[in-house]
Amino acid sequence: MKIVDVCAFYTPSGGGVRTYVDRKLVAFADRGHEMVVVAPGERDGEERRGPNARIRWIRSPRFPLDRSYRYFSDRPALHRVLDEEDPDLVEVSSPWRSASMVADWKSERGARARLALIAHADPLAAYAYRWFGGVASTQTIDRAFDWYWRHLRRLDQRFDMVVSASDSLSTRLREGGLQKVLTDPMGVEPGQFSPALRDRAVRREMLALCGLTEDAMLLIGVGRHAPEKRWPMVAQAVTMAGAQAPVGLVIVGGGSRQRPVIEAIDGNPHVRLLEPTTDRAALARMMASADALIHGCEAETFCFVAAEAIASGLPLIAPDRGGAADLARKSGGVLYWSSDAQAASEAILSVARSGPRQSAFVRTKTRPVRTMDDHFDALLSLYVGDQRRTGQVSCR
Template sequence: MKIVDVCAFYTPGGGGVRTYVDRKLVAFAARGHEMVVVAPGERDGMERRGANATIRWVRSPRFPLDRSYRYFADRAALHRVLDEENPDLVEVSSPWRSASIVADWRSERRARARLSLIAHADPLSAYAYRWFEGVASTQTVDRAFDWYWRHLRRLDRRFDMVVSASASLTGRLRDGGLQKVLTDPMGVEPGRFSPTLRDAAVRREMLALCGLPEDALLLIGVGRHAPEKRWPMVAQAATIAGARTPVGLVIVGGGSRQRPVIDAIAGNPHVRLLEPTSDRPALARMMASADALIHGCEAETFCFVAAEALASGLPLIAPDRGGAADLARSGGGVVYQSGDAQAAADAILAVARAGPAGRELRPVRTMDHHFDDLLALYAQGTPASKEGSCR
């Protein structure tokens, strides 16, 4: 099968999208398929990644709201690329302009290609619900943003399938009127995260950084300092719980929105911020050496960090909506009311009371499972009437 991924957020500078797509290029080629990633670039060009894997750049302008990205502006140029590549299936990983352009593709070669919209984002959860929380319910916000749901329903009619990254997102999309949604959760990097990496010395070092002894509860949080991650709320929850039992919190991440996090910590010596790291083995040791992972974002469509924590043998403390909640519930973790610091503090205390004896290790889905299931969906043909999920 020849698969073309029209990927608007694939950039030379890296990031989560590039990491995922690069891994998919290798995985699909290893399984005997040809894959071409079409991405907006500074100039037209081709980058070979082996016999069956290619990056094809389409000359595109910078995105005005974030100049680290570009966007597909030339509809005819993208259609020419699709004609030239003549794929069996086209993936689109953004629901915005690139999805509409692909849906408008008309040619003899379009007639043989199936279209798959990959739903890896939930912008209403990430932005609108948070902007209006305390003012309007999610149902009210959905009604106010019905233009967004109408747009998704139009794409649903024009694509052969919509592939969702989690059961909770699938439910939201179906509730919004989409008919062709299937679930294929992502997974962790195989062989990277494991409870066998737990290191008492690493745990002591992190607790010492928090000014606490070895009998304290050590929480870890991982993620960039963005508003939707709610690190100020997480820091506040650790402080509230710390008034009842010794709690240390280490947050690994960076970003331009660090000041609100520092303000929320308010000098609490038991909450520490660490710079983001590209040293994945070191991060895996840190994660396995903590006592639980706490997450604040209810807008995750899958939540790699939560899956990596499960693979590391940690219980999850997660908000009650989104991909992190799905993983916490299936993995025996604790969920709390999204955005509520007191509820998060109560969840922390519940994990502290359970102790290590209350933890249960469970099998964890890997990216190999994700890719195998995605290819199985594509091999089945158009799944408009199918229900359920893969695996």
């Protein structure tokens, strides 16, 4: 089967999406399928990732709200690439312009390809709920943004399936009137994260960066400095918790919007910002050497870092909505009211008070962790099964 992923959020400097797509290129090719990722880039071009794996870049402008990304603006160019590739199935991982472009391509060309909309993003949770959540309920905001739900329902009619990464997002999509929603949770890189990587020396080093000794609690946060990640709120929560117990926090991540995070830290020596790293092995050691992962974003559709923390044996401290919350509930983590620094500080203290006994319990009890390979196998089963039902199995 030949699969084309029209991926508007793929960028060489990206985080979770890039990690996921790079792994998918390898995984699908290893399973005998041809995989092509079509992404907006600085210039037109093609990059081979193996005998059956490629990336095709389409020259595209920068996204004005986040210049680390680009967006598809040339509809004829995208249609031309899809014509040239002639796929069996097209994935689209953004509900915006690219989804409509791909749906138009199929209807205008009479293309045979099946279409799958992958719910990698939750724009209402990332933006509208965050902007207006202080003055209106989620239900009220949904009614005000009914144009968005109408747009999703139109896409639901034009696509063959909508694949969601978490139970909570699937529930929201179905409640919004979508009828073709299927759930296939993502997972972690197999063999990368493990409690066995816990290193007391690494833990001492991170605590020393925070000006604390080994008897303190060490939290780790991972993610870019974007408003929806709520790092200022997390920093405030750690400062509040630190007034009652020794707590240190290292945040691994970067981005152009670092100033609000620095202002929220306000000189607290126990909160440190570390540059993002492409060394996954080093990140895995750091994660396993912490005492808990804290996350601030309630808009995650899956939350890779939370899954990686579970695989590393860490308890999760997460907001009560979104993909991180789903993972925290399943793994026995601690939830707090989303966007509430006081509630987050209380959650931190509840984990701190559990002490070494709870930490040892979390690290030693057996908890199966879903891997990316599990996710890809399930996704391919959906695709192949859908082709068999419609009689469109390809011989290539």
